[in-house]
Amino acid sequence: MAKSDVKVLGFSPSPFVMRARIALKIKSVEYEFLEENLGSKSELLLKSNPVHKKIPVLIHNDKPVCESLIIVEYVDEAWSSSGPSILPSDPYDRAVARFWAAYVDEKWFSALRDIGSANGAEAKKAAIEQLIEVLVLLEDAFVKCSKGKPFFGGNQIGFLDIAFGSYLGWLRVTEKINEVKLLDEVKTPGLLKWAERFCADAAVKDVMPETDKLAKLRASAPPSS
Amino acid sequence: MAEEVKLLKTWSSPFGLRAFWILKLKGVQFDFIDEDLSNKSPLLLQSNPVYKKVPVLIHNGKPISESLVILEYVDETWKQNPLLPEDPYERARARFWAKFGEDKVLVSIWNAFIKQGKEQEEAIGLAIETLKFLEEELKGKRFFGGEKIGLADLALGWLANLIGVFEEVIGVKLIEKERFPLLSAWMQEFAEAPVIKESWPPHEKLVTKFRAIREPYVAAAAQPK
Numbered sequence: 001m002a003k004s005d006v007k008v009l010g011f012s013p014s015p016f017v018m019r020a021r022i023a024l025k026i027k028s029v030e031y032e033f034l035e036e037n038l039g040s041k042s043e044l045l046l047k048s049n050p051v052h053k054k055i056p057v058l059i060h061n062d063k064p065v066c067e068s069l070i071i072v073e074y075v076d077e078a079w080s081s082s083g084p085s086i087l088p089s090d091p092y093d094r095a096v097a098r099f100w101a102a103y104v105d106e107k108w109f110s111a112l113r114d115i116g117s118a119n120g121a122e123a124k125k126a127a128i129e130q131l132i133e134v135l136v137l138l139e140d141a142f143v144k145c146s147k148g149k150p151f152f153g154g155n156q157i158g159f160l161d162i163a164f165g166s167y168l169g170w171l172r173v174t175e176k177i178n179e180v181k182l183l184d185e186v187k188t189p190g191l192l193k194w195a196e197r198f199c200a201d202a203a204v205k206d207v208m209p210e211t212d213k214l215a216k217l218r219a220s221a222p223p224s225s
Numbered sequence: 226m227a228e229e230v231k232l233l234k235t236w237s238s239p240f241g242l243r244a245f246w247i248l249k250l251k252g253v254q255f256d257f258i259d260e261d262l263s264n265k266s267p268l269l270l271q272s273n274p275v276y277k278k279v280p281v282l283i284h285n286g287k288p289i290s291e292s293l294v295i296l297e298y299v300d301e302t303w304k305q306n307p308l309l310p311e312d313p314y315e316r317a318r319a320r321f322w323a324k325f326g327e328d329k330v331l332v333s334i335w336n337a338f339i340k341q342g343k344e345q346e347e348a349i350g351l352a353i354e355t356l357k358f359l360e361e362e363l364k365g366k367r368f369f370g371g372e373k374i375g376l377a378d379l380a381l382g383w384l385a386n387l388i389g390v391f392e393e394v395i396g397v398k399l400i401e402k403e404r405f406p407l408l409s410a411w412m413q414e415f416a417e418a419p420v421i422k423e424s425w426p427p428h429e430k431l432v433t434k435f436r437a438i439r440e441p442y443v444a445a446a447a448q449p450k
């Protein structure tokens with residue numbers, strides 16, 4: 001398929017954009033990446049996502065797909081014969097993966113954002129503790145989903161790995177700025193090792209922004225695209 | 226194989242209704258339990274420890290939570306009368322509108338319902354802007370799913386009865402026929418569809434319930450500032 005048939009409108013630091021790019025990499029799909037200036041959105045973006053005017057947008061044969069996790073599912077289905085499956089094959093495992101992905105976007109995301117917006121040391125401490133509680137739950141989910149294998153998806157990166165792993169850059173920035181360890185050997189040993197593996201994976205490493213670059217960008221909360 | 230399907234819901238929850246609808250539409254044999262949320266059953270707490278909310282679907286002892294996750298699970302497990310189309314692009318669109326319903330429509334309508342005074346005026350304005358997207362999406366279609374009820378219809382179906390309830394409680398029309406002819410027609414068609422029409426909770430009971438929910442917001446707004 002010609003490269004120009006597939007475009008991604010995005011912003012490199014965005015975890016949501018990363019999700020789309022990881023999925024396309026897993027499926028070995030060539031695409032054109034169009035970096036948006038969020039202060040001055042392109043005509044193409046406004047036309048392709050008139051409802052939200054947000055990135056990422058995947059444009060495949062001129063048809064736009066919006067919302068990062070919906071894009072991931074679309075990529076999995078549209079290129080189903082190419083590369084490994086992103087969603088698990090069993091309906092129950094799929095439901096578990098979707099459940100935790102929704103949890104990540106709701107509870108994890110708001111807990112992470114609360115650290116950024118916390119005023120004063122007390123509030124910050126409370127926000128960090130809240131985030132660690134969320135991580136402990138995700139550690140449990142990791143143990144159950146991975147069943148001893150390296151990723152939530154098993155031997156390979158899957159839907160939930162992508163959903164949560166895309167936030168690792170921002171997690172590391174938060175650790176750096178607040179001088180705290182969020183993933184550690186005691187509370188989240190599984191996730192700690194998983195994070196290393198995820199970031200080193202071939203489908204991820206070229207699209208994971210460097211922590212230092214993200215830290216410079218970071219004024220307040222991570223970009224919500 | 227003896228199939229055991231149990232649905233935990235409440236008499237009034239629109240989220241629980243979605244799961245109820247899809248099971249009925251597919252002709253799945255199931256039991257349901259209407260929970261008392263002020264006194265949650267051990268089964269509910271054990272089946273959804275993360276959120277402790279309804280609905281929960283328990284299929285052969287395995288629990289699935291989050292209504293939109295349940296919809297996709299049921300659609301994948303019982304293949305008759307499919308809710309989602311085959312084509313990946315159409316599936317992505319259905320999921321987009323279901324998510325839009327959740328993230329934008331539900332939130333904006335709820336704000337219009339609970340807010341008071343000037344804030345309510347603004348909230349109503351925002352809700353109407355949000356609903357315009359739905360009106361636009363229905364052009365040339367009988368249902369969001371096209372000729373027949375699909376995922377987005379079940380996700381948005383709560384509009385068909387709860388809008389009337391909210392309008393009665395706040396004394397403001399949110400979906401006027403002149404402004405939203407397609408949406409109004411869809412609400413009526415959906416409300417009267419086979420299976421759906423037998424499922425609606427009693428109107429008066431809902432009015433009483435939501436009036437009571439709104440009370441504290443009215444009282445708070447009446448406090449001298």
